[in-house]
Amino acid sequence: MNKSIMIVGVGGQGSLLASKLLGKLLMNEGLDVKVSEVHGMSQRGGSVVTYVRCGEKVYSPVIDKGGADCIVSFEKLEAARWVEYLKKDGVIITNTQQIDPMPVITGAAEYPENILDELSEKVKVDALDALSLATEAGSSKAVNIVLMGRLAKYFDISYDKWIEAIETTVAPKFVELNKKAFELGYNY
Amino acid sequence: MKELLIGNGAIARGLYEAGCEIVSSYPGTPSTEITELAAKFDDIYCEWAPNEKVAMEVAFGASLRGKRACCAMKHVGLNVAADPLFTLSYTGVTGGLVICVADDPGMHSSQNEQDSRHYAIAAKVPMLEPADSKEALEFTKKAFELSEEFDTPVLIKMCTRVAHSQSVVELSERVVPELKPYEKNMQKYIMMPAMAKKRHPFVEERTKKLTELAETSDLNREEWGTGEIGIITSSTSYQYVKEVFGDEASVLKIGMINPLPVERIKNFASKVKKLYIVEELDGVIETHVKNLGLEVEGKEMFSNIGEFSQSIVAEAFGKEVAPFDSIETAVPMRPPVMCAGCPHRGMYYVLSKNKITVLGDIGCYTLGAQAPLSALDSTLCMGASVSGLHGFNKAGGKETEGKSVCVIGDSTFMHSGVTGLINIAYNGSNSTVIILDNSITGMTGHQQNPTTGYNIKGDPAAKIDLETLCKAVGINRVRVVDPYNLKECEEAVKEELAVDEPSVIISRRPCVLLKSVKLNPPVKVDRDKCKSCKMCMKLGCPAISMHGGKAEIDKTLCVGCGVCEQLCKFDAICE
Incomplete structure (x- = not known):
């Protein structure tokens, strides 16, 4: 199984945990894995991207335009920002949440209306209100795991293995919450 | 056992397995996790030093006493530590000494894009360059062996994509070498002219021996391909080359970037029809290869700016890249911003409102440069706000003194701001220094520093009292304000700018992201x-x-x- 997945969002939304979970899961499958993270300045509310790649042998840790089988977006504008990185037959899984970037807040730019409609005309989009589902699971911070639950739909890896990866990745006291969040995303 | 580790985690693991016992560093993206993760091993003593020069000298002292030691820093940190590095090359080591330096091509979180490989050449020390986590771990262990065998500090050069990419590594047990007895050795360790003159020939001889090693070492390796072209490459560029060419091109993968082999490169060149070099930033390998009189293409095809990727490599070689879909709507930028509740914001608002010239520094608070606050006038390097303001006011006199300040974080002030303040007091400029004290090293992800009262393990430690320190260096006017109180900040700034002597305003409130900070309900x-x-x-x-x-x-x-x-x-x- 060769897969290239991008996790995109706004700094602070929890993409590092999602990529850690995904990396561990894929390694447990016996695959070669590379996960490229972003640390430092862009984490402060900026646009962030994490690349996850797996296969028999993975060389490059990054994904280029037209290279991602799947883009998991924590915020809908970020889905639009990275759309060119999607493969022709790839899918975007996106949270429908809107977080205004600073140029929108200051009035220097406008948040594009109906951005998901425009995206859907061009590529396959699987959109869900992950924030509400995460809140339902017990914490608005679990958006990342809700989206991982949705991503699992596109993988040929059993539900139990995902749960196992969650159990070994998140802090013990948050395991139940995250299992619930994963389930809500998976069954959405 | 296999584990998925980021490159920096693999270095930390390598330090553990190699029996390294002392690590001293100053945080800096993308190097920070080397020391943070090394500190998770109880067998390694780790610390955050006030700056990279101190860190490297601590590692030197530990090596002198016979233990394996390390320091880690970002590329610009090596500028700060360049002084000890160049003479450490002469003294050599007792216990193995490894210096990790992490470059940031593409400037994800840096103020410049310098290529640290030049330091290895200039300081005449060997430099290893891993291309993934597996090599990061292996090379770290190898670096200690080389350090002790060749009596030299060894540099390990990381870059963002190696430092912050997770890949699979194989773990082994820790092996601590026997402690070497301490022996006084003035000829080797006292670098005054008479002794240093004898050590320089040793350094030149050492480089010759290391070059011989490069000719045969498995740190460098040939991967013979099916096609006619040959590519010399290293680090993350190697990964992009392999991604594009697979087994089609022959590759000379360089793991020891300094010194580079001579015969091995000539031999490789002779066996391929056309020779290329793929390397990020400067043409370091290329210069070497061209000096050997070989015909090669490198920087004619590739930029010396920014990061590469597989598509960049593919396009340079005229290969097809993947098609993709676009949308017409312009997507607004999302630059990083100061967090909601950031304690720097209040002070920046006051400075911006009063149209004050602000010399800035390195940290989260550099984000105050962005609209709508647009509060900064300059950002150069760690500590430059304080010394720069002194120069600005010496040049501007009364015209600038009453309407210019500098801002510097608590950690940056400890790193190299205090020396600038000493200069302000000693050479008497009427400067107003604002220390943005958020009680943590923020940008790099919350590291303790000498002002926080805790060490790297989170245990209580001596706490530098900033007020007392500023007074001790000769500043009489030192006052503390709460940046959540705009009126208090504005009064302080106006009053300190009005008086005819230097002053320090400490704008104090902990970073809002700290777990210990109690948040108020939203308004x-x-x-x-x-x-x-x-x-x-x-x-x-x-x-x-x-x-x-x-x-x-x-x-x-x-x-x-x-x-x-x-x-x-x-x-x-x-x-």
């Missing part, structure tokens, strides 16, 4: 009272936006700092 906007004046928008707070002509506060982001409440003339913002 909200009374839409009936909001007159759409947009005063609150001047703060550039990510929690505040305008919707339907009225201000709105995102309750998931707001931490109730209350700064916007103080700006609202219509009492429209309340709990």
